[in-house]
Amino acid sequence: MNLTQTTEKARDGAGPARSDDLAAALLTPEARRDPYPFYARMRREDPVHRSAQGIWYLTRYADIEAALGDPRFSSDRDRMTRAYTALGGDLKAFGRLTDRLGRVMSNTDPPDHARLRKLANRAFTARRVEALRDRVREIVDRLVDEAVAAGPTLDLIEAVASPLPLAVVCELFGIPPEDLPRVKTWFRRFGRLSEDIDKSEEAISGYEEYLAGLVRRRRAHPGDDLISALVATQAQDDRLTDSELLSTCFVLITAGDETTTHLIGNGMLALLRHPGQLARLRADPALIRPAVEELARYDTPTQAIVRVVAEDLTIGGRRLREGELVYLFLAAANRDPERFQDPDGLDLTRSGSRPLSFGHGPHFCLGGPLAKLQAEVAVGTLVRRLPHLRPAEGAALDWRPNPLQRRLTALPLTHRP
Numbered sequence: 001m002n003l004t005q006t007t008e009k010a011r012d013g014a015g016p017a018r019s020d021d022l023a024a025a026l027l028t029p030e031a032r033r034d035p036y037p038f039y040a041r042m043r044r045e046d047p048v049h050r051s052a053q054g055i056w057y058l059t060r061y062a063d064i065e066a067a068l069g070d071p072r073f074s075s076d077r078d079r080m081t082r083a084y085t086a087l088g089g090d091l092k093a094f095g096r097l098t099d100r101l102g103r104v105m106s107n108t109d110p111p112d113h114a115r116l117r118k119l120a121n122r123a124f125t126a127r128r129v130e131a132l133r134d135r136v137r138e139i140v141d142r143l144v145d146e147a148v149a150a151g152p153t154l155d156l157i158e159a160v161a162s163p164l165p166l167a168v169v170c171e172l173f174g175i176p177p178e179d180l181p182r183v184k185t186w187f188r189r190f191g192r193l194s195e196d197i198d199k200s201e202e203a204i205s206g207y208e209e210y211l212a213g214l215v216r217r218r219r220a221h222p223g224d225d226l227i228s229a230l231v232a233t234q235a236q237d238d239r240l241t242d243s244e245l246l247s248t249c250f251v252l253i254t255a256g257d258e259t260t261t262h263l264i265g266n267g268m269l270a271l272l273r274h275p276g277q278l279a280r281l282r283a284d285p286a287l288i289r290p291a292v293e294e295l296a297r298y299d300t301p302t303q304a305i306v307r308v309v310a311e312d313l314t315i316g317g318r319r320l321r322e323g324e325l326v327y328l329f330l331a332a333a334n335r336d337p338e339r340f341q342d343p344d345g346l347d348l349t350r351s352g353s354r355p356l357s358f359g360h361g362p363h364f365c366l367g368g369p370l371a372k373l374q375a376e377v378a379v380g381t382l383v384r385r386l387p388h389l390r391p392a393e394g395a396a397l398d399w400r401p402n403p404l405q406r407r408l409t410a411l412p413l414t415h416r417p
Contacts (some may be wrong), residue, residue: 009203023051026403033399035303035406036344039332048316053087054320055308055325061339061356063315067328070360073307077107083308083325106251106363109310113362119240120248123229129370132168136377139167139191144385148415153392156398156411160382161264164374165257172370173253174225175214182210187257204250211249226252252367259301260371262407264378267295269411272391274346281348281383288380291348292372295379297355298346300331304404305359330356331406386415 002016012276022042025031031038037308042049042059049057058064067073074080108116140160149157154160166187169175175183189203214227222228233242240248271278304327309320320326334355335343358368365371395412 015151022046022049023053023055023057027401030131031403032401033397035071035331035344035403036335039329039335042329043332043336048318050318053088055327056320057327057329057334057388058315059329061333064328064330064333064356065360066358067167067307067315067326068359068363070313071109072310072313073326073328074109074310075107075113075307076109076310077362079308079310079323080107080130080325083323085373086323087325110362115239116248117362117366119146119237120230120231120252122233124227124366126369128172128226128229129373131371132172133373133377135171136164136168137381138372139171140378140381146383148373148386152416153412153414156162156268156382156413157261157265158410160378161261161268161411164264164378165260165371168260168370168374169253169257172217172226173214173249174223174227179210180284182205186210187254188200208250211246211253215246215249258405258407259365259367260374262301262377262405263296263371264293265408265411266299266301266406267292267375267379268382268389268413269397269408270295270298270346271379272389272413277346277348278383282387284382285380288376289372290351292354292379293357293374294346294348294350294353296372297334297340297350297353297356299406300355300357300358300406301406303331303406304329306404327404328358388417390416391412 022038022045025038026035038077039059042057047058047063049061051057055112058067143160143163147154152160165362166180166184168185168415170177170180186203186207195404215231218225218228222231230240230248231244234242234245248283271281283292307326308326309322309326311322313320334357337343340350340353340355358365358371390413392412392414397411398409400407400409
């Protein structure tokens with residue numbers, strides 16, 4: 001029985017939907033194509049929902065915003081590993097992977113989180129990000145030139161959205177051009193971490209070994225790159241251990257890669273499906289900054305993030321117990337009608353809405369500004385340079401089978417009249 005049938009049965013008086021149907025429905029092909037009607041049903045029927053596996057699903061904006069700032073919703077790596085391990089099966093293997101990633105900003109709680117975040121902030125500054133804008137323009141123009149020269153159609157993911165963040169990361173971290181093929185192979189694996197745990201662990205080990213070599217070289221010969229800045233920060237404050245330095249490099253390098261790729265892909269698809277909004281952006285290129293914010297709200301690349309209950313608490317009338325996993329569905333919050341007017345509509349002039357696309361509170365995504373800068377340049381360039389861009393005729397869209405992420409496998413487009 002699918003979600004629609006279950007809903008109709010409940011409306012016909014046959015009783016409420018089974019408690020596990022709401023969570024299980026997110027794994028269906030229908031939800032993979034468009035999860036937003038499923039989120040709407042969750043918000044209406046059971047906004048603090050406990051799945052058959054014992055994982056909590058939160059879908060209301062107010063609940064998620066509060067949870068992101070509440071220390072009782074923990075990001076701690078050890079808690080996360082124990083919680084996944086306790087569930088068994090494939091989730092137990094995923095717990096092993098979370099443990100393998102090391103202790104970094106994204107999987108620690110205060111006071112360690114504040115210390116690591118402060119040290120990383122010294123190196124990963126707004127000025128350093130903004131200084132990349134001209135270089136990002138050069139990279140985007142080159143990628144578009146190559147795609148146009150290759151023929152009348154292009155796969156936007158393969159041609160622009162995927163290679164752009166990789167090139168920017170290599171620029172930012174001073175990764176030598178000759179190492180690009182190896183790094184690209186690792187990045188492709190990191191985009192599928194949960195799909196093959198053994199291969200993912202092998203990729204993490206190889207990449208960490210490579211990064212350790214870069215760190216040693218920067219200590220001996222500092223440059224004007226982010227690894228050199230982190231090494232200098234460690235020298236000024238020895239609370240950042242070698243292990244933490246390496247893990248911080250790993251997270252900063254990889255965290256924005258897939259998010260940036262699919263912010264561009266999802267955003268361009270949304271514009272092409274809303275020609276009126278696309279025309280508005282084409283007529284007023286200065287709209288690009290609020291446009292990217294709205295595109296990230298409308299079809300959020302990171303659909304959900306994970307927390308662990310650190311102590312028993314009540315939310316929405318439900319009792320959550322210490323050690324239980326909680327999925328905070330940012331994408332559902334971003335379509336909450338209690339927070340957004342016409343939430344299912346795309347409005348590039350929307351202002352003051354504060355979507356949760358990049359999180360909120362202490363763990364707000366450090367790489368968010370860099371991801372948005374790249375999306376601004378990429379989307380703005382595509383809209384300006386390719387006025388005839390449209391979906392390729394007959395091309396079907398396919399989304400990766402991970403309900404926590406919203407990622408196209410490809411986006412075939414035609415760019416000629």
